Amino acid sequence: METDEAQPRAHLAALVLARGGSKGIPLKNIKLLAGVPLIGWVLRAALDAGVFHSVWVSTDHDEIEKVAKQFGAQVHRRSPEVSQDSSTSLETIREFLNHHHEVDIVGNIQATSPCLHPSDLIKVANLIQKEGFDSVFSVVRRHQFRWSEVKKGENKMTEPQNLNPAKRYRRQDWPGELYENGSFYFAKRHLIEKGYLQGGKMAYYEMRAEHSVDIDIDIDWPIAEQRVLSFGYFGKDPLKEVKLLVCSVDGCLTNGRIYVTEDHKEMVSYDYRDIVGINLLKKRGIQVRLISERDCSKSLSAMQLGCVAEVNATNKLRVLENWQKDIGLSWKEVAYLGNEESDVECLKKAGMSGVPADACALAQKAAGYICKSSGGCGAIREFAEHIFLLLEKVNSARKQMEEVNSAGEDTGGK
Numbered sequence: 001m002e003t004d005e006a007q008p009r010a011h012l013a014a015l016v017l018a019r020g021g022s023k024g025i026p027l028k029n030i031k032l033l034a035g036v037p038l039i040g041w042v043l044r045a046a047l048d049a050g051v052f053h054s055v056w057v058s059t060d061h062d063e064i065e066k067v068a069k070q071f072g073a074q075v076h077r078r079s080p081e082v083s084q085d086s087s088t089s090l091e092t093i094r095e096f097l098n099h100h101h102e103v104d105i106v107g108n109i110q111a112t113s114p115c116l117h118p119s120d121l122i123k124v125a126n127l128i129q130k131e132g133f134d135s136v137f138s139v140v141r142r143h144q145f146r147w148s149e150v151k152k153g154e155n156k157m158t159e160p161q162n163l164n165p166a167k168r169y170r171r172q173d174w175p176g177e178l179y180e181n182g183s184f185y186f187a188k189r190h191l192i193e194k195g196y197l198q199g200g201k202m203a204y205y206e207m208r209a210e211h212s213v214d215i216d217i218d219i220d221w222p223i224a225e226q227r228v229l230s231f232g233y234f235g236k237d238p239l240k241e242v243k244l245l246v247c248s249v250d251g252c253l254t255n256g257r258i259y260v261t262e263d264h265k266e267m268v269s270y271d272y273r274d275i276v277g278i279n280l281l282k283k284r285g286i287q288v289r290l291i292s293e294r295d296c297s298k299s300l301s302a303m304q305l306g307c308v309a310e311v312n313a314t315n316k317l318r319v320l321e322n323w324q325k326d327i328g329l330s331w332k333e334v335a336y337l338g339n340e341e342s343d344v345e346c347l348k349k350a351g352m353s354g355v356p357a358d359a360c361a362l363a364q365k366a367a368g369y370i371c372k373s374s375g376g377c378g379a380i381r382e383f384a385e386h387i388f389l390l391l392e393k394v395n396s397a398r399k400q401m402e403e404v405n406s407a408g409e410d411t412g413g414k
């Protein structure tokens with residue numbers, strides 16, 4: 001059933017529930033996963049999908065509100081009644097709907113499944129808006145044999161549930177089974193008001209197994225981190241190649257401390273791990289250049305790093321633009337590591353951006369990756385590894401995607 005194109009489309013709102021209290025991991029919803037706050041992964045996918053009339057985060061927490069807005073979402077401040085450990089998603093979504101009468105369909109996207117892609121959301125929006133389904137939820141195919149539980153006093157033996165032990169299927173001979181994976185639940189208002197997220201004319205959307213990640217308990221976190229690096233969505237314009245890393249001196253290469261001797265000489269210190277990082281970058285064909293607002297030329301020449309440097313840089317953005325012109329690079333090919341307010345513009349424009357753990361709040365907000373290491377204590381080394389990992393993973397994921405697309409494979413709702 002196709003809706004008339006001339007009819008105004010029902011208002012489809014994406015809604016990410018992100019309470020402040022979480023049972024296992026403290027402030028889980030904004031904890032950095034591979035350098036990006038957890039809700040950031042799904043918000044980026046929802047906003048880039050371009051199918052939502054509005055994208056919301058429902059929260060009770062100031063810090064989560066800040067992060068949500070930083071990613072471009074609108075914020076619904078929920079009441080304490082639906083912010084308890086015992087509050088269900090459904091109650092929270094109903095509360096949102098009570099405050100937003102313009103919304104006809106809610107796409108509840110769970111931040112705990114961060115490997116979501118805009119292409120999934122576009123297909124789901126199509127199912128609910130054009131094909132007339134009332135609710136659509138995500139599933140994943142699993143090949144798992146189930147056995148009944150042995151309960152004291154009830155039964156002594158376990159029984160096979162979905163297999164014949166005499167004729168066990170090989171994986172390739174068995175289609176497997178569909179499991180709800182908790183990535184998203186789309187439903188029309190009338191259903192939610194009746195107390196259902198799944199009901200009416202229902203469809204499932206089968207997600208690719210590698211995109212199906214669910215962070216439920218603490219031990220899921222490192223696995224999810226590896227998954228997003230390999231299969232996550234990194235934005236509309238994925239990284240192609242990094243050819244230049246520009247690094248701020250005070251606070252990134254050094255920890256920002258300057259010792260002054262009686263005879264007016266300056267002393268700074270750096271971490272040998274960062275020198276290793278710089279050398280690794282150079283080996284991979286990535287130039288490293290340094291930039292500083294003050295005249296630290298003597299210290300830099302004593303360090304013998306072999307990097308082009310610009311000191312007394314009152315306008316870092318202009319310096320970078322000139323470098324780009326000289327070398328012939330686009331912003332996409334530039335990575336930037338900075339820590340101060342004066343770095344913010346460059347951080348925003350660079351194809352890849354990072355800050356040390358102790359960077360100022362404004363720089364942290366502008367950066368795509370927040371290092372665990374502080375300035376002068378291995379942040380360059382860590383950022384270099386992050387660059388290598390992303391380049392590798394993003395390129396291999398893109399290759400896989402191209403292979404799948406060219407094979408014409410299409411998973412979708414049923």
Ligand SMILES: CC(=O)N[C@H]1[C@H]([C@H](O)[C@H](O)CO)O[C@](OP(=O)(O)OC[C@H]2O[C@@H](n3ccc(N)nc3=O)[C@H](O)[C@@H]2O)(C(=O)O)C[C@@H]1O
Nearest residue numbers: 017018019029082087088089092110111112180181182185
């Ligand atoms: C739609 C729905 O029923 N979601 C529930 C899901 C779902 O059933 C499973 O993922 C399916 O695999 O399970 C739960 O999932 P969980 O507790 O991890 O919650 C998923 C995300 O939603 C936020 N949330 C949840 C409820 C609520 N009232 N406010 C919220 O902000 C959490 O902070 C987290 O980011 C569960 O395991 O208990 C609780 C969730 O309420």
